[in-house]
Amino acid sequence: MKLLGGTRHVQYGTQVIDFELIFTERKTLGIHVYPDSTVVVHAPLGSDEDAITSLVLKRARWITQHQREFAQNAPESPLPLQHVSGEAYRYLGRQLRLKVIEGTVERVTLDGHYLLAEVRDPEDQAHSGELITRWFHRQAKRVFAERLAQCLPRVEAVGITPPEQLTICDMKTRWGSCSPKKRTLLNIRLIHVAPHLIDYVIVHELCHLKELNHSAAYYALLDKVMPDWRERREALNRAELR
Numbered sequence: 272m273k274l275l276g277g278t279r280h281v282q283y284g285t286q287v288i289d290f291e292l293i294f295t296e297r298k299t300l301g302i303h304v305y306p307d308s309t310v311v312v313h314a315p316l317g318s319d320e321d322a323i324t325s326l327v328l329k330r331a332r333w334i335t336q337h338q339r340e341f342a343q344n345a346p347e348s349p350l351p352l353q354h355v356s357g358e359a360y361r362y363l364g365r366q367l368r369l370k371v372i373e374g375t376v377e378r379v380t381l382d383g384h385y386l387l388a389e390v391r392d393p394e395d396q397a398h399s400g401e402l403i404t405r406w407f408h409r410q411a412k413r414v415f416a417e418r419l420a421q422c423l424p425r426v427e428a429v430g431i432t433p434p435e436q437l438t439i440c441d442m443k444t445r446w447g448s449c450s451p452k453k454r455t456l457l458n459i460r461l462i463h464v465a466p467h468l469i470d471y472v473i474v475h476e477l478c479h480l481k482e483l484n485h486s487a488a489y490y491a492l493l494d495k496v497m498p499d500w501r502e503r504r505e506a507l508n509r510a511e512l513r
Contacts, residue, residue: 278290278291278292278499278502278503279291279292279312279320279323279324279327281324281327281328281331283328283331283332283335286335288310288327288331288334288335289309289310289502290302290310290311290312290327291309291310291311291312291467291499291502291503292312292314292320292323293311293312293313293314293467294313294314294315294316294317294318295313295314295315295316296315296316297313297314297315298315299315300312300313300314300315300318300323300326301313302326302327302330302333302334304334304337304338304341305341305364305365305465308338308341308342308506308509309364309465309467309468309506310327310334310338311465311467312327341366353396354369354371354388354396354397354399354400354403355369355371355396355399356368356369356370356371357369360386360403360463361463361464361510362381362386362407362410362462362463363414363462363463363464363465363466364463364464364465364466364468364510365384366384367381367384367385367386368384368385368386369385369386369388369403370382370385370386370387370388371388371390371393371399372387372388372389372390372393373389373390373391373392373393374389374390374391375391376389377389377390377391377402378402379402379403379405379406386403388402388403390402407459407462408439408459410462411439411457411459411461411462412439414462414466414469415437415439415457415461415462415469415473416437418466418469418470418473419433419437419473421470422470422473422474422477423477425474425477425496425497426474426477426478426480426481426496428496429481429492429495429496430481431477431478431480431481432480434449434453434454434455434476434477434480435452435453435454436453436454436455437455437457438454438455438456438457439456439457439458439459440456440457440458440459441458441459441460442456442458442460445458446458446460446461446472446475446507447461447472447473447475447476448476449476449477449479449480449483451483453480455476455477455480456476457469457472457473457476458472463510464507464510465506465510467503468503468506468507468510470497470503471497471500471503471504471507472507474493474496474497474500475493475500478492478493478496
């Protein structure tokens with residue numbers, strides 16, 4: 272079971288550190304810094320929030336150091352992609368480096384900080400690109416379904432039922448969309464950002480099942496089911512998508 276505690280803040284010198292607090296069934300507290308500089312804290316259910324804040328403050332130097340390293344080492348995104356070893360990708364907020372090797376069984380897997388592509392011909396960049404694209408689509412189908420299931424309890428309490436259709440597509444200017452026929456679309460590029468940012472887009476679109484327009488009633492609904500949506504939106508806008 273997971274309970275979203277929302278966004279919290281600690282003051283570290285002249286810097287404010289924002290972090291997303293998630294309560295979950297675990298024994299220890301974990302702090303994760305993502306490449307987009309967002310900080311997510313997973314805490315045991317029932318943890319004292321003052322103690323959580325104190326621990327985050329004690330780790331503030333470590334947190335800010337990682338944020339600086341991510342900012343300094345953020346890879347440029349060459350266009351077009353060559354699908355060769357050394358290129359940078361992001362998966363659920365993690366920064367990965369592509370490693371293309373020769374293998375008898377063609378597959379794409381995660382290997383630590385690497386996205387490992389085993390192909391029969393490493394020189395066939397187009398084929399490697401097809402395998403990588405298919406891998407990201409498979410992950411998106413699985414992850415988006417899981418995140419949807421996690422988000423549904425938020426909106427079911429206000430009378431919103433699951434969408435009749437969830438479609439994944441590549442959109443250049445939108446993270447998602449929703450139609451009056453209860454068809455929800457999610458941008459495949461969301462697979463590159465941290466899960467709590469995917470949740471923001473899903474909840475944003477689910478709220479449109481009840482309030483189709485961006486009216487005052489819509490934002491009141493969004494405030495009710497996800498009070499920290501503004502912070503998540505800001506983090507999503509800062510995220511790199513490859």
